[in-house]
Amino acid sequence: MPGQVKRLLIFVVIICVLFVVSRVLLVPEGFGKYGHYRATAIDTIIALPINYAGHIVCNDCHDDIAETKDASYHQGVNCESCHGPSNDHVQSLEEDEIILPSAPRDRNQCSICHAYSPAKATGFPQIDVVTHNPVKPCISCHDPHAPDPPSVIGGCIACHRGITRTKALSAHSNIECNECHTTQDEHMVNPRAFRPDKPRSRDLCGKCHAKGATSETFTKKVDMTEHGVGYLCWQCHFPHHPEAN
Ligand code: HEC
Ligand code: HEC
Ligand code: HEC
Ligand code: HEC
Ligand code: HEC
Numbered sequence: 001m002p003g004q005v006k007r008l009l010i011f012v013v014i015i016c017v018l019f020v021v022s023r024v025l026l027v028p029e030g031f032g033k034y035g036h037y038r039a040t041a042i043d044t045i046i047a048l049p050i051n052y053a054g055h056i057v058c059n060d061c062h063d064d065i066a067e068t069k070d071a072s073y074h075q076g077v078n079c080e081s082c083h084g085p086s087n088d089h090v091q092s093l094e095e096d097e098i099i100l101p102s103a104p105r106d107r108n109q110c111s112i113c114h115a116y117s118p119a120k121a122t123g124f125p126q127i128d129v130v131t132h133n134p135v136k137p138c139i140s141c142h143d144p145h146a147p148d149p150p151s152v153i154g155g156c157i158a159c160h161r162g163i164t165r166t167k168a169l170s171a172h173s174n175i176e177c178n179e180c181h182t183t184q185d186e187h188m189v190n191p192r193a194f195r196p197d198k199p200r201s202r203d204l205c206g207k208c209h210a211k212g213a214t215s216e217t218f219t220k221k222v223d224m225t226e227h228g229v230g231y232l233c234w235q236c237h238f239p240h241h242p243e244a245n
């Protein structure tokens with residue numbers, strides 16, 4: 001017999017012996033009882049602690065919330081997807097000390113599902129977390145159990161978003177648009193045919209800023225007979241974001 005065949009035979013014999021030995025010594029207890037499955041695995045799994053209670057049990061006590069949620073956009077989102085595993089809460093209700101599940105009140109929890117990602121289905125409501133009403137928690141505007149989108153913004157901001165946002169951050173933030181413009185109702189539905197007036201004279205600004213003018217809020221006064229004479233005030237100051245430097 002050639003040497004290389006001998007060595008190959010020895011190798012094959014070793015593998016066969018190892019296989020037989022491992023079948024006898026290493027097969028776990030209960031294997032084969034239910035087919036290709038370790039029967040004792042069931043006991044191992046039963047011994048694991050239960051973390052989730054399932055949403056059906058929540059409905060027993062929190063039926064008002066469950067009812068609201070099931071009629072809302074979040075009908076497919078389980079209680080425990082937001083409140084976390086709550087079995088210890090349910091069990092604790094029969095004991096003295098009640099364990100309360102956490103309520104995710106910050107922006108992070110909502111963002112897990114709603115942060116924009118190009119990989120998500122197009123129809124799924126997504127937002128850019130950085131620019132979508134930053135700082136405030138989501139629940140200050142959206143009810144987590146009935147997250148209808150808040151009513152569509154009305155008023156001037158619907159069409160004059162830039163001006164409204166600019167004014168909101170300026171010294172003039174508390175001044176209504178119609179303090180300086182007169183807007184007909186028709187402008188809101190047919191804006192190009194009905195145009196609000198734009199201020200034409202310095203007196204408009206003088207209403208609040210002229211020396212001696214009485215106004216409800218404290219305002220900085222200027223001497224109208226000297227300050228910027230010959231020019232309209234808004235040739236130097238942005239009316240929607242006045243700056244004085
Ligand atoms: C046997 C009745 C019962 C069941 C079942 C039950 N809860 Fe509660 N839950 C309570 C009670 C009672 C409170 C305390 C109410 C309070 O303090 O005003 C509570 C409070 C809560 C709170 C408030 C926490 C907070 O910070 O105020 C949350 C959230 C909550 N449960 C979620 C759940 C979830 C999720 C489930 C299902 C896994 C569930 N509960 C199942 C009775 C129940
Ligand atoms: C989308 C996430 C989300 C889901 C789903 C959700 N919750 Fe909540 N839940 C919250 C948040 C956030 C708060 C805190 C609200 C607040 O502080 O105004 C809260 C508050 C609560 C509270 C205490 C305040 C209250 O309104 O009485 C209870 C009880 C509660 N949830 C139970 C439930 C139950 C039961 C379910 C399932 C039927 C559920 N929640 C589903 C996010 C969720
Ligand atoms: C586990 C994933 C999940 C989490 C967490 C979650 N949502 Fe949702 N949200 C959904 C699903 C699913 C819908 C329904 C989408 C649909 O109808 O196509 C939805 C719908 C919404 C809508 C309705 C959007 C529309 O177009 O009308 C708003 C608003 C919303 N969620 C806000 C929130 C807020 C606020 C939180 C945090 C308290 C939150 N969601 C947490 C999954 C989630
Ligand atoms: C200051 C109020 C405010 C806050 C805070 C806020 N939202 Fe909104 N959200 C709105 C308004 C108003 C709309 C509807 C108009 C729009 O799309 O801009 C909206 C729309 C949505 C929509 C629907 C978008 C779509 O395309 O259908 C989702 C989802 C949503 N918000 C989730 C969130 C989440 C998540 C947070 C926290 C990270 C959050 N919102 C914080 C006011 C708010
Ligand atoms: C439905 C959309 C819409 C709404 C709502 C709306 N506007 Fe307008 N507005 C327009 C359009 C369009 C123009 C014309 C822009 C252009 O042609 O350059 C305009 C023009 C104006 C002008 C300039 C007029 C001019 O002659 O240049 C003023 C001032 C104005 N709007 C004020 C307001 C105020 C104040 C409100 C709220 C009370 C308001 N608008 C609400 C759409 C709207």
Ligand code: HEC
Binds near residue numbers: 167175178179198199
């Ligand atoms: C302090 C007075 C004042 C307030 C408050 C004010 N405006 Fe004006 N606005 C003006 C003046 C002055 C002009 C004219 C600027 C010009 O002719 O160059 C003007 C011009 C405009 C124009 C025309 C812009 C253009 O480029 O021709 C629009 C649109 C407008 N304002 C909308 C608004 C809206 C919407 C609000 C409320 C969010 C508002 N304004 C609040 C004083 C004001």
Ligand code: HEC
Binds near residue numbers: 171179215242243
């Ligand atoms: C209804 C009253 C009112 C009218 C009309 C008004 N303002 Fe003001 N203005 C204020 C108030 C309130 C402030 C806030 C700062 C203060 O208390 O002086 C202010 C601040 C200012 C400032 C100072 C900003 C700073 O950084 O300190 C300037 C400049 C200014 N307005 C210009 C104008 C011009 C130009 C007009 C005309 C287009 C005008 N204002 C119309 C009430 C008014």
Ligand code: HEC
Binds near residue numbers: 224
């Ligand atoms: C030729 C440009 C020019 C014109 C026109 C002009 N301003 Fe000014 N305004 C300035 C400058 C520059 C400052 C800042 C330096 C200063 O306080 O004199 C200022 C400052 C102000 C301040 C702040 C004063 C303070 O105490 O801080 C107010 C309010 C103001 N202007 C209102 C008006 C009003 C109202 C009109 C129209 C009647 C007007 N301005 C016209 C250039 C102008």
